[in-house]
Amino acid sequence: MEVDEPSIFDLQYVLTSCSNVSPDIEEEERFAAPSLNLLGVNYEVKERVGSWYKGACFRPIRKKKVLRDITIQLRGGQLTALLGSSGSGKTSLLDVIACRTDGKVSGKVYYNNYECSKEVMKQYGAYVLQADKLLANLTVNKAIRDMGLKNVADSKIGGTIVRGISGGERRRVTVAIQLLQDPKILLLDEPTSGLDSYTARNLISSLAQLAHNGKLVLVSIHQPRSEIFKLFDQVGILSQGEMVFFGSSNKLVPYFDSIGYPCPTYANPLDHYVDLASIDRRNNDSEFQTLQRVHSLVEKFYASSIHSETADKVLEATMAPTTSRTMVRFYRPRPPNVFRVINALIGRMLINLARDRTIYITRTFMLSLFVPFICAFLGHMKNNQESIQDRIGLMYQSASVPFPHREIYITENVGMAYIQRQLFCYHMQFMRFRFMFSLVLSSALLYTGLYPEWSRFGIYYAVVFVTHFIGEIMTVGTMGVFLNPQMANTITALVLSASILYASGFLRTLSNMLDIFDWFSWVSIHKYVAEILVANEFKGLNFTCEQNGAPCQFLSGDDYLKQYYPEAVENMSRNFGALGGFMISFFVFHYRGVQDQGYTKSTLNII
Numbered sequence: 001m002e003v004d005e006p007s008i009f010d011l012q013y014v015l016t017s018c019s020n021v022s023p024d025i026e027e028e029e030r031f032a033a034p035s036l037n038l039l040g041v042n043y044e045v046k047e048r049v050g051s052w053y054k055g056a057c058f059r060p061i062r063k064k065k066v067l068r069d070i071t072i073q074l075r076g077g078q079l080t081a082l083l084g085s086s087g088s089g090k091t092s093l094l095d096v097i098a099c100r101t102d103g104k105v106s107g108k109v110y111y112n113n114y115e116c117s118k119e120v121m122k123q124y125g126a127y128v129l130q131a132d133k134l135l136a137n138l139t140v141n142k143a144i145r146d147m148g149l150k151n152v153a154d155s156k157i158g159g160t161i162v163r164g165i166s167g168g169e170r171r172r173v174t175v176a177i178q179l180l181q182d183p184k185i186l187l188l189d190e191p192t193s194g195l196d197s198y199t200a201r202n203l204i205s206s207l208a209q210l211a212h213n214g215k216l217v218l219v220s221i222h223q224p225r226s227e228i229f230k231l232f233d234q235v236g237i238l239s240q241g242e243m244v245f246f247g248s249s250n251k252l253v254p255y256f257d258s259i260g261y262p263c264p265t266y267a268n269p270l271d272h273y274v275d276l277a278s279i280d281r282r283n284n285d286s287e288f289q290t291l292q293r294v295h296s297l298v299e300k301f302y303a304s305s306i307h308s309e310t311a312d313k314v315l316e317a318t319m320a321p322t323t324s325r326t327m328v329r330f331y332r333p334r335p336p337n338v339f340r341v342i343n344a345l346i347g348r349m350l351i352n353l354a355r356d357r358t359i360y361i362t363r364t365f366m367l368s369l370f371v372p373f374i375c376a377f378l379g380h381m382k383n384n385q386e387s388i389q390d391r392i393g394l395m396y397q398s399a400s401v402p403f404p405h406r407e408i409y410i411t412e413n414v415g416m417a418y419i420q421r422q423l424f425c426y427h428m429q430f431m432r433f434r435f436m437f438s439l440v441l442s443s444a445l446l447y448t449g450l451y452p453e454w455s456r457f458g459i460y461y462a463v464v465f466v467t468h469f470i471g472e473i474m475t476v477g478t479m480g481v482f483l484n485p486q487m488a489n490t491i492t493a494l495v496l497s498a499s500i501l502y503a504s505g506f507l508r509t510l511s512n513m514l515d516i517f518d519w520f521s522w523v524s525i526h527k528y529v530a531e532i533l534v535a536n537e538f539k540g541l542n543f544t545c546e547q548n549g550a551p552c553q554f555l556s557g558d559d560y561l562k563q564y565y566p567e568a569v570e571n572m573s574r575n576f577g578a579l580g581g582f583m584i585s586f587f588v589f590h591y592r593g594v595q596d597q598g599y600t601k602s603t604l605n606i607i
């Protein structure tokens with residue numbers, strides 16, 4: 001197998017820096033090659049069909065077989081490529097191996113003698129997704145210290161706004177981050193997509209070197225150049241979820257020759273065979289013909305000696321008794337303790353934020369416009385009858401979550417094991433922002449003429465902060481469920497706007513509201529937020545009866561509370577307790593949701 005000399009930013013370097021192997025591990029265990037065996041694997045998903053306007057519940061569910069009867073063997077020391085046209089099942093096969101499926105998987109998936117599970121994959125595997133999800137403002141040096149990306153080590157990674165390293169270098173950083181945990185199995189979904197052919201070739205060459213050093217490397221790939229072909233040890237070609245070829249790459253051309261599909265001279269064999277296994281859906285005739293051809297290719301492959309040899313090997317491997325002798329333990333560097341991890345993650349996020357001038361500029365700009373506007377608009381609060389309405393307007397403003405959450409915080413693919421901790425760190429660092437923002441807002445509003453008492457200011461500030469914090473948790477939680485930032489923002493904004501309308505009493509008196517809204521208000525944060533805010537402001541306040549048009553209705557804040565929020569003062573502790581309860585339950589809910597979805601579907605990308 002032909003492999004280039006290591007280049008200056010060769011990922012191979014990672015292996016040396018990561019292989020700080022414990023001396024007391026037996027040689028045999030240390031160098032045992034990983035192997036993956038898939039026997040008769042089927043993967044079926046359910047999808048709703050029909051027009052969206054019929055609603056999710058009324059659209060029929062259709063079962064779809066995404067993978068059929070996949071029997072393959074992958075070994076450490078080999079670079080295997082999965083090819084196939086779009087929709088052929090490459091990503092699904094990687095997902096099955098990584099246990100990231102959301103459908104039904106049948107058949108056997110074995111990692112050495114272990115039945116493959118999420119835990120096994122978390123421990124031994126790493127999955128590089130299609131998109132590079134990296135914190136834009138970190139430097140390569142910080143992200144992958146000593147990774148061999150020397151000439152770009154101090155460059156910012158960059159993103160859509162910040163210009164940074166090139167696409168190819170970014171891909172290398174993503175791969176290198178996964179390699180930090182020294183995985184035995186490395187799965188990469190289209191690592192070369194978006195790269196020019198020269199950079200793509202360099203990346204595949206680096207992966208080949210990693211594989212030849214003992215790792216099991218599996219890549220899905222679109223249209224590889226013919227030079228790249230030489231770097232693959234094994235090749236699998238998928239069509240419609242079935243294998244039309246899986247075996248050693250040097251058997252590929254002779255095999256297709258032998259079944260009557262020779263590769264034309266000067267054609268790239270990989271391109272040619274992928275085309276052969278693709279379905280042409282431009283019209284019924286060509287679809288029928290290509291389907292027939294693929295059907296025959298699959299049948300021929302399953303009848304071939306290449307397939308039966310693989311099947312025999314896989315059968316033997318998956319039938320082997322699981323004894324302590326055959327059970328291979330791999331040494332993995334001991335992970336740092338949880339506090340070090342959290343500390344490091346927070347540090348990284350803070351550095352990223354500190355370097356992100358756009359966030360600071362936008363925030364400062366918004367605050368410097370918003371706060372003076374609020375002060376000018378609501379400033380110099382009087383104590384006449386009209387000021388009751390002014391105060392309610394101010395409470396309304398305080399209970400709304402003012403800024404949409406658009407900062408990108410967690411956009412880095414940190415691997416499967418880190419989602420929980422990263423989420424925790426996200427909230428820790430996010431809290432600082434909200435803390436400061438709520439403080440500036442509360443102080444500015446205090447200046448407008450709220451009840452001048454420090455304890456009341458403290459309560460006011462706490463409520464503003466908690467409301468904003470819950471809004472944030474809701475957005476992140478919704479994001480965990482829908483995995484779509486726009487949708488998460490819209491849904492949270494809608495829910496919170498509805499909640500303030502019917503539960504706060506700021507826009508319509510609660511006694512005039514329909515009963516149904518009263519019931520709903522018990523599960524809305526704004527019922528409790530509003531009661532705390534009005535009790536905090538109105539209790540002990542006196543109003544004058546200036547004769548400027550408004551009838552003199554309330555001589556004191558207590559009168560107002562008695563009329564509209566009769567138990568607000570007595571319910572103060574209950575209301576704080578309820579908000580605490582909301583915070584905890586939203587937190588647990590969103591934590592679970594984000595964790596499960598983040599693992600199954602994709603890496604977190606919170607905007």
Ligand SMILES: Nc1ncnc2c1ncn2[C@@H]1O[C@H](COP(=O)(O)OP(=O)(O)OP(=O)(O)O)[C@@H](O)[C@H]1O
Binds near residue numbers: 085087093
């Ligand atoms: N969870 C799912 N729900 C519905 N359909 C799915 C699901 N997962 C995969 N599929 C379908 O299975 C087929 C294979 O998808 P997959 O993403 O594995 O293809 P692919 O070869 O990786 O494609 P591409 O090269 O375009 O990324 C597609 O038709 C896809 O729509």
